[in-house]
Amino acid sequence: MPPEHARGRFVVREAPRLAPMSALSRDDVAHLAGLARIDLSDAELDRMVGELGVILESVAKVQEVAADEIEPMSHPLPLTNVTRPDEVRPSLGAEAALAAAPEKEQQRFSVPRILDED
Amino acid sequence: MNTDPTRLSAAELAHAIASKELSSVEVVQAHLDRIAAVDADVHAFLHVDGAGALDAARAVDERRASGEDLHVLAGVPIAVKDVMATKGLPTTCGSKILEGWIPPYDATLVSRLKAAGMPILGKTNMDEFAMGSSTEHSAYGPTHNPWDLTRIPGGSGGGSSAVVAAYEAPLAIGTDTGGSIRQPASVTGTVGVKPTYGGVSRYGLVALASSLDQAGPCTRTVLDAALLHSVIGGHDPMDSTSINAPVPSVVEAARRADVKGLKVGVIKELGGEGYQAGVRARFDESVTLLQEAGAEVVEVSCPSFDYALAAYYLILPSEASSNLAKFDAMRYGLRVLPEGIEDPSAEQVMAATRDAGFGDEVKRRIILGTYALSSGYYDAYYGQAQKVRRLIANDFSTAFEQVDVLVSPTAPTTAFKLGDKLDDPMSMYLQDVATIPANLAGVPGMSLPSGLADEDGLPTGIQILAPATQDERLYNVGAALEKMLVDRWGGPLLAKAPQLTAKGA
Secondary structure, eight states, rough: OOOOOEETTTTEEEEOOOOOGGGGOOOHHHHHEEEHHHOHHHHHHHHHHHHHHHHHHHHHHGGOOTTTTTTOOOOOOOOOOOOOOOOOOOOOHHHHHTTSSSSTTEEEEEOOOOOOOO | OOSSSGOHHHHHHHHHHTTTOOOOHHHHHHHHHHHHHHHHHHHEEEEEEEEHHHHHHHHHHHHHHHOOOTTTTTOOOEEEEEEEEOSSSSOTOOOHHHHHHOOSSSOOHHHHHHHTOOOEEEEEESSGGGGOSSSSSSSSSSOTTBBTTBBOOOOOHHHHHHHTTTTSEEEEEEEEEEEEEESHHHHHEEEEEEEEESBBBTTTTSSSSTTTOEEEEEEEEHHHHHHHHHHSSSSOOTTSSSSSOOOOOOOHHHHHOOOOTOOEEEEETTSTTTHHHHHHHHHHHHHHHHHHOEEEOOHHHHHHGGHHHHHHHHHHOOOOOHGGGGGGGSSSSOOOOTTSSSSSSSSHHHHHHHHHHSSSSHHHHHHHHHHHSSSSTTTIIHHHHHHHHHHHHHHHHHHHHHOOOOEEEEESSSOOOOTTTTTTTHHHHHHTTTHHHHHHTTTOEEEEEEETTTTTOOEEEEEEEOOOTTTTHHHHHHHHHHHHHHHHHHHHHHGOOOOOOOOOO
């Protein structure tokens, strides 16, 4: 167990070095950029590896807090599902909805091919 | 009374318009003239809608002439941050990916401004998708601080703080995800309020981080902020997180301005090391003034605030990476075809578009969020950040059992030079260290001017925080402090700002 010491009302322990931040490689960033659908240039990748390393090292501070028993908080309000009666109400017409489309055809959004050719 | 309408507060303008000393058209025209004279230097507007604002002003003047009973702010013009959807007016969020986009609908907040008869002067500059603390991440160039044009006006809502500080508009709308209303207010010597999360509808606010975003007023006085807050606040069925309760009685509170017997907590963790000497000195003076006015001041510890910045920079990028997935080049906004690929797939078009359309900071945060949410790292980053968030909310609950409001400096420094922090994202992020806890917990916060730092003569801000849904406390305390400070200064702090040189006109 990492050493622990009391700090305020909760306990702080040394950060478990889960993934050494410097270990975020250029390939990792390229992979993440692919997942995020951003076609980063080589120069951007080079720069971002270093920048993300610094940021990750800093935000990893959250791991110093021993919060095993703490319930995660995803939202500032206690959320309840909000519904409304299932009634038709006015909405945008097709023309307004399509007005900003990069390309349109037959009252629809026109998009590039979505399947591979084979 | 000052004869230049741009120097009047919104409350004074409202009175002058209601009593027909001024018409709304005259007021709007005076602000359009001011914009024409100074905005080439300040660059606070991305779009000015002179014709639309004058039309709205004319309509209000006609309704008033016919004896109609109008809203108190009817005829008083306003500027709106470019992150709010405005039907028929370009809405870019400071991004190339939305260049030229004209929303087909109004945000609820914008509908409410229109319903109140408030002419919209235009859309204000911001860091791209509200990611930043300086407006330098705007794809359309930075806004300049009216106090010193070589310095930042804060961010992300630097356009909204600057239009108010430069007398280009009496009122503006900002949005605050981690301090984007309050920090710009602090560095421009203006007033900014982030209402309780859910207090103002987010319908039509282009989301950065949905669990943190909140729109609010940017003004020159506390009363003006209260007047605007009561126009834009209140329940909206179009936003499922909107609080279903009446708007807190903020205007009454701003007029009451009495802190006698109130308990004020100074947050121990915000204000020590890393805070500029002048920021600390002006903060201490304000606290002493509150004490002299009869408030009881105690120190309060919020130990988990030390982890707020780290938690925020995991939660925000995580939510942003998800929210910004909608910019996919298919339905609206930019579409860029990848070079050297014949018959590219939708996925390739998407990736090429997002590379061309997003700026560096947006890309950084999307990738950071993608990492924090990815399998294998989720528990260590996003999950752990959510637990820290709970601890921060608990700290607020404990603190508010002891005191009525909490106070701290708003931003750790005065306005820094444009370019100073662009190459060091972490030092930019530190600008929001004192404002972020309120967003994580959803509590309301206000920044108002506390004076000028001795070392650089630039404005400093004090932040007031209250429990969720008790927004009126901010206005009561803020107005009381504002009155004492203005008495000391012999006038509003902004009167000490250097004159901007008028161009053309």
